[in-house]
Amino acid sequence: MAADESFIAIRNLSKHFGSVKAVDDISFNIRRGEFFSLLGPSGCGKTTLLRILAGFEIPTKGDVLIDGQDMTTVPPHLRPTNMVFQSYAIFPHLDVKQNIAYGLRKTGISKEETERTVNEALEMIKLPGYGNRRADQLSGGQRQRIALARALVCKPKVLLLDEPLGALDKKLREEMQLELRQLQRSVGITFVFVTHDQEEALTMSDRIAVMSRGKVLQIETSSRLYEAPNCREVADFIGTMNFIDGSVAGSENGYAVIDAGPLGSLRAPNAERPFERNRRVTLAVRPEKLRIETAPPGDGTNSVAGKLGAQSYLGDRSHFYVEVPGMTKRIAVASQNATRNLDITDSGDRPVWVSWPVESGVLLPGE
Amino acid sequence: MVSVAEKTLVQPTGGLRRRFMTLLYRSEGVRGYALLLPTLLVMIAMLVVPLGTLALQSFWTQIYFKLDHSFTLNNYLQIFDFKQNPIYLVLLFRSIIMSLMVTFFVVITAYPMAYFLAFKVQRHKLVWLILITVPFWTSYLLRVFAWKIILGFQGVINSGLISLGLIDQPLEFLLYNQTSVVITLTHAWAAFAILPIYVSLEKIDRSLLEAATDLGDTPRERFWRVTFPLSMPGVVAAGLLVFIPTVGDYVTPNVVGGTSGIMIGNIIQSLFGKANNAPLGSAVSIVMMAAITLLVCAFLMLIGRRRWKHAET
Numbered sequence: 001m002a003a004d005e006s007f008i009a010i011r012n013l014s015k016h017f018g019s020v021k022a023v024d025d026i027s028f029n030i031r032r033g034e035f036f037s038l039l040g041p042s043g044c045g046k047t048t049l050l051r052i053l054a055g056f057e058i059p060t061k062g063d064v065l066i067d068g069q070d071m072t073t074v075p076p077h078l079r080p081t082n083m084v085f086q087s088y089a090i091f092p093h094l095d096v097k098q099n100i101a102y103g104l105r106k107t108g109i110s111k112e113e114t115e116r117t118v119n120e121a122l123e124m125i126k127l128p129g130y131g132n133r134r135a136d137q138l139s140g141g142q143r144q145r146i147a148l149a150r151a152l153v154c155k156p157k158v159l160l161l162d163e164p165l166g167a168l169d170k171k172l173r174e175e176m177q178l179e180l181r182q183l184q185r186s187v188g189i190t191f192v193f194v195t196h197d198q199e200e201a202l203t204m205s206d207r208i209a210v211m212s213r214g215k216v217l218q219i220e221t222s223s224r225l226y227e228a229p230n231c232r233e234v235a236d237f238i239g240t241m242n243f244i245d246g247s248v249a250g251s252e253n254g255y256a257v258i259d260a261g262p263l264g265s266l267r268a269p270n271a272e273r274p275f276e277r278n279r280r281v282t283l284a285v286r287p288e289k290l291r292i293e294t295a296p297p298g299d300g301t302n303s304v305a306g307k308l309g310a311q312s313y314l315g316d317r318s319h320f321y322v323e324v325p326g327m328t329k330r331i332a333v334a335s336q337n338a339t340r341n342l343d344i345t346d347s348g349d350r351p352v353w354v355s356w357p358v359e360s361g362v363l364l365p366g367e
Numbered sequence: 368m369v370s371v372a373e374k375t376l377v378q379p380t381g382g383l384r385r386r387f388m389t390l391l392y393r394s395e396g397v398r399g400y401a402l403l404l405p406t407l408l409v410m411i412a413m414l415v416v417p418l419g420t421l422a423l424q425s426f427w428t429q430i431y432f433k434l435d436h437s438f439t440l441n442n443y444l445q446i447f448d449f450k451q452n453p454i455y456l457v458l459l460f461r462s463i464i465m466s467l468m469v470t471f472f473v474v475i476t477a478y479p480m481a482y483f484l485a486f487k488v489q490r491h492k493l494v495w496l497i498l499i500t501v502p503f504w505t506s507y508l509l510r511v512f513a514w515k516i517i518l519g520f521q522g523v524i525n526s527g528l529i530s531l532g533l534i535d536q537p538l539e540f541l542l543y544n545q546t547s548v549v550i551t552l553t554h555a556w557a558a559f560a561i562l563p564i565y566v567s568l569e570k571i572d573r574s575l576l577e578a579a580t581d582l583g584d585t586p587r588e589r590f591w592r593v594t595f596p597l598s599m600p601g602v603v604a605a606g607l608l609v610f611i612p613t614v615g616d617y618v619t620p621n622v623v624g625g626t627s628g629i630m631i632g633n634i635i636q637s638l639f640g641k642a643n644n645a646p647l648g649s650a651v652s653i654v655m656m657a658a659i660t661l662l663v664c665a666f667l668m669l670i671g672r673r674r675w676k677h678a679e680t
């Protein structure tokens with residue numbers, strides 16, 4: 001039994017397909033009982049990493065340990081992992097019961113016990129009485145649950161899920177997200193969940209690994225990932241983010257003073273990973289942390305002046321895009337309509353000011 | 368279809384033609400039959416009419432060089448009179464057994480090839496497919512004769528074994544019996560069986576195979592629990608494709624079968640030819656067709672029943 005911290009240990013793992021480095025020298029641990037998500041854009045190597053854990057791909061380099069046992073050379077049918085495939089892979093020649101019982105034959109339990117386990121599983125996925133249906137008589141959501149039940153009855157140490165909700169419509173997907181999360185809590189099995197939908201990852205996961213081009217950029221909890229991304233790529237991938245380039249000019253009251261060129265001097269917290277003087281940095285701020293006003297704000301906050309470029313009304317909130325001289329991209333501002341200063345909308349060509357509290361900014365390494 | 372409608376609109380005269388065009392435009396069914404018409408005509412001319420003639424003829428009698436057109440069941444009585452003329456039923460039975468053997472051997476030789484093609488060949492599948500069919504570009508007769516050369520008394524196998532000193536006398540069981548017919552027919556039909564099996568294997572979603580492995584199956588278990596059941600439609604199609612035409616084959620038994628290897632087709636051929644008894648030949652043909660139809664229907668019902676039962680329980 002390995003420590004709970006490194007229940008799944010991934011050590012210097014690489015997988016190359018010809019010249020493509022699908023997984024590029026990755027090392028990290030997944031905790032026991034954790035809901036762990038792999039998040040990243042298409043083609044970043046999420047599926048490949050998951051398939052290495054399942055045993056379907058043999059890594060070019062590196063090792064995988066599950067519960068202290070080296071899995072690198074163990075074939076997939078002997079691993080303590082089970083997978084929920086993106087296409088669900090429900091056997092079309094078997095009915096629902098036979099599908100769920102498929103992996104139980106190996107465990108050598110009696111017929112009655114198999115029957116009972118399958119019925120329990122059908123209860124769990126809220127499909128009692130569906131046992132005799134065939135695969136082609138099921139909806140997408142039902143197939144998804146059956147694939148889940150089929151994997152879970154095998155009592156794996158790790159359940160691997162490759163975008164299991166990708167094929168469902170938005171409403172069903174949100175329902176299934178909650179259900180899946182509850183299920184994971186109740187069975188206590190370690191879930192490794194692949195998704196390219198950041199919202200999904202944020203709502204479901206204990207921790208998220210953000211991947212890009214075969215590398216893991218950051219592993220954090222949802223809120224930390226959102227509030228304190230460690231690089232521009234992560235910040236850009238999770239939610240919307242405004243970026244202001246500059247360099248560290250000095251420090252003042254524990255904050256870094258950033259020389260942002262035409263935007264003047266701005267302040268930002270610099271405690272987490274302190275940047276020295278003259279380092280190129282990027283100041284990142286979320287749109288919802290920004291305030292937009294028709295008059296210059298007072299002291300104690302960062303502010304930049306610009307012109308309202310475009311806006312969109314979304315019912316509960318509005319989005320504004322402010323053109324700032326010296327910046328190539330417009331600054332995005334999201335404000336709640338309940339609290340918003342309504343005269344912005346018809347400001348015409350008058351200048352507007354965008355401001356934010358110093359603590360809301362995040363300093364990232366510059367490019 | 369729009370243009371047809373416009374035409375009918377601007378042509379107020381020619382009521383019948385217009386009515387027909389409107390019908391064609393309106394009714395899915397009529398359009399379907401119109402499309403089917405050429406094929407239907409060919410089928411009627413080439414299949415239904417000859418079959419009808421055959422059936423009709425089987426109730427006549429041949430008296431030397433003349434045909435007696437009065438209706439009689441004598442031909443059929445003669446076929447089913449096992450005590451007097453066992454030859455027809457024996458040959459029919461033997462032909463069916465031999466065809467079943469051929470079908471079995473064809474399927475088990477074609478299956479690995481189809482499997483290889485579907486799962487192991489990554490690139491240039493078309494080239495492989497063409498390569499597999501290359502031997503079948505030569506005529507059927509030539510291939511049958513080639514087997515005669517291979518299996519013959521002084522053929523490739525015998526002379527080879529003799530020159531190797533493994534045997535002194537040529538092996539006689541190789542040619543002119545049922546074995547040689549089964550071997551030759553198996554080879555002749557293998558390529559036709561590969562295609563349907565290949566298609567059914569190719570269609571299998573690869574993630575199903577991975578799912579089976581993931582759920583603990585060894586490769587062998589996976590084959591019997593997932594791959595094989597899912598390729599059944601192809602196997603059944605291949606089996607029917609081979610079984611139906613081989614029952615009535617007469618070329619292969621004629622060339623490599625000798626006296627012990629003859630099949631029902633040879634009898635039919637001689638009844639129409641040398642024996643000059645077309646009515647009896649027709650009756651034997653009809654009986655053979657009926658037997659095949661019955662067997663195939665029984666088989667398909669068996670499969671259908673199993674599926675149906677499966678879906679119910």
Ligand SMILES: Nc1ncnc2c1ncn2[C@@H]1O[C@H](COP(=O)(O)OP(=O)(O)OP(=O)(O)O)[C@@H](O)[C@H]1O
Pocket residue numbers: 017020021022040041042043044045046047048049196
């Ligand atoms: N069998 C393979 N042969 C060659 N290249 C492959 C293979 N599998 C994956 N790749 C490549 O490896 C890279 C990572 O692929 P992977 O499927 O892991 O991406 P992903 O993150 O799952 O993307 P998506 O979100 O689109 O599913 C891609 O560039 C892909 O083209």
Ligand SMILES: [Mg+2]
Pocket residue numbers: 046047048
């Ligand atoms: Mg993927």
